[in-house]
Amino acid sequence: MKYVYRSLEEKDLSAISTFPQSEEELKYISPAFIYPLTPNQIVDLLKDRLEPTVIIEQATEEVIAYANIYGYDLAKSICWLGNVIVSPKYRGHGASAYLLNVMFEKAKHHLAVKTMRLACHNTNSRGLAFYSKHGFKPYDLKIVNIDDKRIISIHMSRELTK
Known part of the structure; x- marks a missing residue:
């Protein structure tokens, strides 16, 4: 399959909203989201996000994945990857x-x-296995409360080579 990317457009929101298959999976994408995901939730979260990006399957022009960046700090030369989600149909491809x-x-x-x-x-x-395979290493963990459950959020980091 051949993929291309572009910036998020309003017409992509409905498709992205169908990607999370469960409440638990949606919490992986963002603890702020409430199942089922809606286009408005994505737009609301974009207020402090950069580079909202979609992946398109070139042959069908179907939106198949989405992510963005947040926590941008040029002085520290870091940013955070956020809201990563792939269409169930394209997982493993x-x-x-x-x-x-x-x-x-x-x-x-x-x-x-x-x-x-x-x-x-x-x-x-x-997700942990995928990110580890792609060079992310754990450097910290934080206990967070999501829906009255205590979850360990593992913070991972990867140096971006030239």
Whole structure:
């Protein structure tokens, strides 16, 4: 499959809203979201986000993945990867790796940062394995309360090479 990327457009919001398959999965994307995900929730969260990006399957022009960047700090040369989600139909087909590489390039070249960070819940073993495979290393953890449950948020970091 051939993928391309572009900036998020309003017409993409409905498709992205269908990607989370459960309340738990939606909490992996953002603890601020309430299931089911709606376009308005995505727009509301964009207020403090940069580089909202969608991945498109070129042959069908279907929106298949989404992510953005937050916590941008040029002085510390860091940013955080946020709201990563891939359409269930395209999981396991390289879309998430393509999305991650696009976000690395945007962080390096558009924002001029050297380090990308992310937070991944301890219950998201698939996400933890994926991020580890792509060079992220745990550096901290934080206990957070989500829906009256205590969850460990594992903070991971990756240096962005030239």
